Amino acid sequence: MPDSISISPRPGSANDAIKVRGACPHDCPDTCALLTTVEAGVAVKVQGNPDHRHTGGVLCTKVSRYTERSYHPERILQPLRRVGPKGSGQFEAVSWDSALDEIAARLQAIAQRDPQAIAPYSYAGTMGLVQGEGMAGRFFNKLGASLLERTICSAAGTEGLTQTLGGKVGMKVEFFAEARLILIWGSNSIASNLHFWRHVQEAKRRGARIICIDPRKTETAEKCHEHIALQPGTDAALALGIMHELIVHDWLDHAYIESHTIGWPLLRERALLWNPERVAQVCGIPVEQVRALARDYGECFVNGQPAAIRLNYGMQRVRGGGNATRAVACLPALTGAWRHRAGGVLLSSSGMFPVNQAALQRPELRAGRQSRTLNMITIGDDLLRSSSADFGPKIEALIVYNSNPVAVAPDSGKVVQGFAREDLLTVVLEHFQTDTADYADFILPATTQLEHWDVHGAYGHTDVLLNRPAIAPVGQARTNTDIFRGLAARMGFSEPCFLEDDETLCRTAFSHRDGDRINFDELLDKGFATLPGPDAPFAEGRFLTPSGKCEFFSARLAAQGLDGLPDHVPNHETAGTSASYPLAMISPPARNFLNSTFVNVKSLRDIEGEPLLEINAVDAAVRGIATGSVVKVFNQRGSYRVRAEVSNRARPGVVHGLGVWWRKFGLDGTNVNELTSQHLTDLGRGPVFYDCLVQVQLEAESVL
Template identity: 85%
Template sequence: MPSSIRISPNVSFEKASGKVRGACPHDCPDTCALLTTVENGVAVKVQGNPAHPQTGGVLCTKVSRYTERSYHPDRILQPLKRVGPKGSGKFETVNWDAALGEIAGRLQAIAQRNPEAIVPYSYAGTMGLVQSESMAARFFNKLGASLLERTICSAAGGEGLVQTLGGKVGMKVEFFAEAKLILIWGSNSIASNLHFWRYVQEAKRQGAKIICIDPRRTETAEKCHEHIALRPGTDAALALGLMHELIVNDWLDHAYIESHTIGWPLLRERALLWNPERVAEVCGIPAEQVRSLARDYGQCFAKGEPAAIRLNYGMQRVHGGGNATRAVACLPALTGAWRHRAGGMLLSSSGTVPVNRAALQRPDLLAGRQPRLLNMISIGDDLLRESSAAFGPKIEALIVYNSNPVAVAPESGKVVQGFAREDLFTVVLEHFQTDTADYADFILPATTQLEHWDVHGAYGHTDVLLNQPAIAPVGQARPNTEIFRGLAARMGWTEPCFLEDDETLCRTAFSHPDGDRVDFNELLDKGFATLPVPDAPFAEGRFPTPSGKCEFFSARLAAQGLDGLPNHVPNHEAAGSSASYPLAMISPPARNFLNSSFVNVKSLRDIESEPVLEIHADDALARGISTGTVVKVFNQRGNYRVKAEVSARARPGVVHGLGIWWRKLGLDGTNVNQLTSQQLTDLGHGPVFYDCLVEVQAEVQADTAPAS
């Protein structure tokens, strides 16, 4: 490893020993503070920073093995150029100058015809503001490329919060420890929000009741006092049923409703249509369970005790996901739960992070142009479209970074078709030869989190963090920022913004002309800084909505011709609506993966063993399926072969295709997204991964022993 490697134009990294403060880059609410131990320029250990209260020195299994990922023997460490057919995975090494020169030349030729034929595709492979949003956005803005609507994770829920609370805001996560009732709604917190679970355990020790609402009996549901296993896509119906019971039992904070909400008479009228029997029929749960849940929630108000709701994004990946989020977000205002610092709800806190995105992304480089906007969910269809007046130019070039769309995008059969086009010029910035990288014309080696500067907000707490490079880039890897700087230079662009180094970009992220809300020196000294957010932000109302109130009725939605009130919006593919495909399928992440990251880390893949489909014993018996049976899961979009696991985690009528495995690791080179659709949510243009009907057939009989 070289003793000194430049990681940005004005910053070099010297070999060193000691501990370096950083931040976890992955798509998780916890955004942990890291300490990397370095010995003679080599990272030997990654651990949680004990000085950071939210991390408390504890990391998940995935990130605690981060050195295994950075030094993985399969890591791409020099630029690669395709020499075989698309998808064959055959490449030869090239030097950086040759790679960047040819890429820039190809992009310039396409841009001369129509720059909108060039499309960037990225998401949350890193959540860092600098490596995901800065130099790349500047490059594509200057180029005039198509813009990407980045909606694949949280768009429906985020829009639901904006229309109800005014933004991605909520209670402080640490105060869940003081709540007397916690509803964990659509979240497997033990697997995907570990540090929140620490607060739940503290509350539990103090006598709090913990209830999990989730179609799947997750590791989290097993540890709660009660599990409500509703059908996928029926969360809004349950929330409206709770409102019904709050009304008829008068478990309402009338003063809070009067002073701090809008639209109560209309919401009351709608909620009274949702008695427990109707809710039970829609959700597939007992009516008494609806009454009991409402009683638990309403009695907290009656006793003056705080009740808290932790939402996560699983419940909004269905047709009605935005409305479901809106319905749940109304509940704390009905009971005045916001009066307590340990009451209210939290889905995302990212709206509290003061990011200066204009300074990072430089939209002024568009020079007044308004390029077309493509939704990342429809990449399968869009790559197969020809030029037209409605669509615009055919996509001729795709630049992929921080994402693995061939594995993670819905209806992946079409995605593969599109990526396999020989006339599509594809560049992928990556650490490993993923499913997507197999279809690249060039693979450019990117740095991991241990090798570059970045800054991070959070969506599960109210701290911001700085990541400093702990080691020099391994091999010839370069940060995303440096790669786009190099491309800009070869395009002949001379604007000073393309010369800014990564530390400058980190400072820019939180800059503000009226004074920075984040002290960058504090970030350098501690690695993190806590934002000045009130302990009980909505105790006196003051929601960041246009009205300053919790908007049960959204005039903004009504002005768009949409329903101003939250409602139950049935799934595109509702349970019982198809005789051909009688089973609902959801595809939650495998516990030891994060989206498609970590799938190739051997120690983690060994824990997961292989892709499986969880199926309830009743559904398995009816189909002659046992644990270990190879099954064909299919619908009108495709087939997926996988081993079955007869499991108590599944409720009758619902199967779980655990993801997101790389396609190349599946039995027939596919994964669960062969079956998911490109349809969108009611709000936010988000994906509907958990709104999917299938049938399952046994293909071969099980071995006598379970699969290992």
């Protein structure tokens, strides 16, 4: 690193301070508006923008410390080339020209044989439309590389909502404050949806009843009136049980059902199979809790009061996650909850944003070439495959950006084996030497959110946000877009679209032939703009499905040979079915990290402590485990050593491996994904992180 570069903030004169509007880039429903205070060219403070109604000047602990990421002493500030064995983390500094020249030459040699042997791997390290798949999409389309199914988070729920409501759409988050009943289903909102929790608190002050449905007794569950601790993967059964009671007691809006739904007679027949006793047995909860939940929901209809459901991604990370989402999404149409602006369901609002992905990513650059599609969940298996007629060419090159697959992908023992291949060219765009970067041939230093242009939609509200660069790139860091432009130029890609700058790409994101959907001047002026739309989107039906109705029965699923109705789909690995692995394990995120981001920020890691396995006192006692014990958690895929915490957050028979810690911070260089599988969900080909059986045993190490 050149001597003239400092990565420590340098305070300047107060008169020099400016505030730059931006947006939080992280994978969170809140998508906060930021204000970055800059003094003498250095960012000294990041805070929430008080003018943005959803942010209200408040940031989570993680993002309020964002300058610690941008000026982190371990930040990578120049290109690095591997000099040691893969995984050793041994690198030497090289120039940008040297790195890009060598990478481009090696990619060209592979592409001449078969460009499908080159694959991207990316996800939501930034949610930005420009630094995400903007210029990167153009590069890989022109190259003809393999396509990637980016399904690691929300694919099952996306498909479930699409088949039922027509897309990732729902009620507006701000109106939860007016609801009389709120079901928080599969979400630890205090940790992962902070600004939504403000609306919950307001509703609670107005007398609303708040119920949390979650296998784990989270911080959110502790603050609700009731916690329903169902078995992992049984959410659809509970939703069908609610339907059963709505039918039996006639807590139904027959007019809404008649006018605005399809498939009611078939759904009614199925729901009547799910009496409270059956539901209680499947879900592992008291039968009266099933009845009371349905009564709470049904009586809102009887009393003309709005009932709102906030879904999140925990419930869909099991085999039946798509069906579970479908089942819950049917409930508001049964009681006509959609008639109220404070009624309905919200999993994601991202389907409301008119993003022009084609203009950003330019799929026509493939020029009709066929490309195979890889699923990011199965990267462990795919990196170990040889060329075949079914699979296509062996993967010879992998370009990773906005992701840390060695830490976050399931069945990580296989993922590590694949990344350790000496014949695999691996290029990683990163801020830090993550678990994945340790296996790179080249690490290319990327800019953080404070250093580049970007534009963001949201999945928890309906505002578009613009991010302006607050500071110049630190060290030799370059934007993702610049890196892909540099590779494109070296590979002879001469199309004008590779020369467009980032502000142009920001404008392109919401541009359409019939006119821009977002006023970009408003974004430049305020930093955010609100999408137009009705307060109660489905009060008069008008769903986004082909029929225009809420589709209890999906003809599209039936045409694929799938069940057209939602149903309970048991887990791939169902609790109580294995003598060798008797415990169900879920792996919810640690509160002070966001997936694997922020794990290396010491102040946050100090708050979080260390990787833990939460275990109920009943399960701990029979194994001789106490808080602080080192335990071995294992199954047929691998093993993971971690400290235990005996906790009432875990129900008997279920343990919680808190994630996603970097492997290098684990007791033996692994993390909880050593145990998770590459199985896929029923709909959407998503991951099943919470569909996992394990055994836990006490290790010989003493208790701390």
